[in-house]
Amino acid sequence: EAQVTQNPRYLITVTGKKLTVTCSQNMNHEYMSWYRQDPGLGLRQIYYSMNVEVTDKGDVPEGYKVSRKEKRNFPLILESPSPNQTSLYFCASSLLATGELFFGEGSRLTVL
Amino acid sequence: GQQLNQSPQSMFIQEGEDVSMNCTSSSIFNTWLWYKQDPGEGPVLLIALYKAGELTSNGRLTAQFGITRKDSFLNISASIPSDVGIYFCAGQSFDRGSTLGRLYFGRGTQLTVWP
Numbered sequence A: 001e002a003q004v005t006q007n008p009r010y011l012i013t014v015t016g017k018k019l020t021v022t023c024s025q026n027m028n029h030e031y032m033s034w035y036r037q038d039p040g041l042g043l044r045q046i047y048y049s050m051n052v053e054v055t056d057k058g059d060v061p062e063g064y065k066v067s068r069k070e071k072r073n074f075p076l077i078l079e080s081p082s083p084n085q086t087s088l089y090f091c092a093s094s095l096l097a098t099g100e101l102f103f104g105e106g107s108r109l110t111v112l
Numbered sequence B: 001g002q003q004l005n006q007s008p009q010s011m012f013i014q015e016g017e018d019v020s021m022n023c024t025s026s027s028i029f030n031t032w033l034w035y036k037q038d039p040g041e042g043p044v045l046l047i048a049l050y051k052a053g054e055l056t057s058n059g060r061l062t063a064q065f066g067i068t069r070k071d072s073f074l075n076i077s078a079s080i081p082s083d084v085g086i087y088f089c090a091g092q093s094f095d096r097g098s099t100l101g102r103l104y105f106g107r108g109t110q111l112t113v114w115p
Helices: none
Strands: A004-007 A010-013 A019-025 A031-038 A042-051 A054-057 A076-078 A087-094 A107-111 B004-007 B010-014 B019-025 B031-037 B044-049 B055-058 B061-065 B071-076 B085-094 B101-105 B109-114
Touching (some): A004 A087, A010 A019, A019 A087, B004 B085, B044 B055, B044 B061
Antiparallel strands (some): A019 A076, A042 A054, B031 B044, B055 B061, B085 B101
16 A cells, blocks of 8 residues: 555653654655644645655744655654744655655644 | 645635635636635645636535636535635745746635534
């Protein structure tokens, strides 16, 4: 089954404790992206990747890092999480950059 | 980033009614897309539009790519309870000097359908 898998789905952590949200897709998609969803603000792009070793900033990259060492994986790293990074995070992928995204089920992160 | 103005923010309708929502932008887009997010899940693509003036249907859903390339609308006919969710518009443009396609989302329309 074609899917985008994110882990963890839920996480409560404390300020400053590094964490990684993993994302994996099994569709051989070149394009992968991370979004955060906050009430009233819709989906805002954090980082995206056109292919292995090619990443670029989206609209809200501050406080986040990503890497794309393999085509299927695109982890989101929060080196020193802060409460304003409490949000619902979505990973998505698509064939090339068509805009026809497949989304994961989301990871709800709370930073205390 | 570019701003997409999606309206209305929320809608409360009775089962069987038709629904209309739209999205506008100050910038031109090459592609318009509409996604739906069910509670507790990730968004799912409903319709993708690639050409100005294009009108596309998917079951009870109809969407159009505006002639000016700065707007799009989505209509849902004869709504049913499972239409409940958040509907997002998204526009894709190609950054100047780059072939990368940036995708921008509207803030969403929360649809509630009463039986």
